[in-house]
Amino acid sequence: MKELRDLKVAVLAGGPGSEREVSLASAKGVLGALEGRVREVVLVDVTGEDFDLPVGTDIGFNVIHGTFGEDGALQALMEKKGVPYTGARESSSRVAFDKILSKKCFLQAGVSTPLSETVVVNDGTAEPGEVGIPCVVKPPREGSSVGVHLVHDLEEWKTAIADAAKYSPDVLVEQLITGKELTVGVLGDEVFPIVHIQPRSGFYDISNKYPWMTGAGGTDYFCPADLPEEITATVQGEALKAHRSLGVEVYSRVDVLLREQDSKPFVLEVNTIPGMTESSLLPKAAAAAGIDYATLCLKIIKLSFNFG
Numbered sequence: 329m330k331e332l333r334d335l336k337v338a339v340l341a342g343g344p345g346s347e348r349e350v351s352l353a354s355a356k357g358v359l360g361a362l363e364g365r366v367r368e369v370v371l372v373d374v375t376g377e378d379f380d381l382p383v384g385t386d387i388g389f390n391v392i393h394g395t396f397g398e399d400g401a402l403q404a405l406m407e408k409k410g411v412p413y414t415g416a417r418e419s420s421s422r423v424a425f426d427k428i429l430s431k432k433c434f435l436q437a438g439v440s441t442p443l444s445e446t447v448v449v450n451d452g453t454a455e456p457g458e459v460g461i462p463c464v465v466k467p468p469r470e471g472s473s474v475g476v477h478l479v480h481d482l483e484e485w486k487t488a489i490a491d492a493a494k495y496s497p498d499v500l501v502e503q504l505i506t507g508k509e510l511t512v513g514v515l516g517d518e519v520f521p522i523v524h525i526q527p528r529s530g531f532y533d534i535s536n537k538y539p540w541m542t543g544a545g546g547t548d549y550f551c552p553a554d555l556p557e558e559i560t561a562t563v564q565g566e567a568l569k570a571h572r573s574l575g576v577e578v579y580s581r582v583d584v585l586l587r588e589q590d591s592k593p594f595v596l597e598v599n600t601i602p603g604m605t606e607s608s609l610l611p612k613a614a615a616a617a618g619i620d621y622a623t624l625c626l627k628i629i630k631l632s633f634n635f636g
Contacts, residue, residue, distance in 0.1 A: 345395030354391040354604035388413040394471035399425040416600040437573035443503040449493040467495035507588035512567035513613040520613035524553035
């Protein structure tokens with residue numbers, strides 16, 4: 329492998345999915361962080377499968393969130409091109425992006441995760457099943473809480489199913505856990521301090537995640553989360569177990585709910601291409617661990633070469 333300072337890095341951003349604007353914001357941060365620290369860094373705005381890499385690219389830094397960038401499609405194309413890329417490989421990306429497949433892996437590995445079932449939607453409707461109501465309804469292959477609904481009654485159920493069916497004919501229905509929303513960054517074998525996510529209203533949906541993009545909502549973040557030492561260790565342990573259960577390479581950000589009544593953690597999902605703006609949650613957690621934003625980007629590149 330070349331020295332980091334000798335690399336030509338193509339920052340792969342945008343994508344054809346619903347998280348395009350978020351991805352471009354992540355790319356802006358990564359470009360600034362790598363400028364002057366590698367030989368050359370170039371933005372590649374990816375709109376679909378037909379994209380070209382600059383001549384001499386040593387590695388692609390993938391910040392395409394959600395569809396295409398996070399589901400294994402981009403990874404497969406990069407492997408065909410024979411160019412290394414950052415983050416999880418094709419197989420683990422595909423499994424982590426599919427909440428139904430992820431859930432199966434969590435259960436096999438003994439990861440604490442909410443009770444769930446898969447509901448097949450016919451003509452935009454479906455009946456509540458074993459999980460019942462209240463519950464959470466999720467399209468299984470979308471990111472940034474797109475199409476996610478908290479359901480408390482039958483009318484909300486009907487609305488949630490109809491909306492989730494726009495994205496997929498199979499819908500994940502999970503037990504509704506109430507408590508603190510947490511997220512845990514993993515880089516290599518290192519588990520970062522926990523971030524406590526506190527939406528100012530409702531739950532951590534797309535308007536609360538990206539108020540700069542939606543013009544609504546907002547969220548407060550606390551890192552390290554104010555939790556007892558033993559609970560912190562338990563949450564971090566479940567996050568690492570979840571990360572490893574999916575075979576995820578290099579790094580991820582694991583979303584966890586800490587149940588209010590007994591402080592038991594429940595893993596929701598593993599994000600293999602988490603937000604990478606300087607104010608995103610993985611960089612916040614890295615900073616709390618003493619790793620600045622630029623160093624985080626360089627560490628991701630360095631670790632990614634081991635899985636090339």
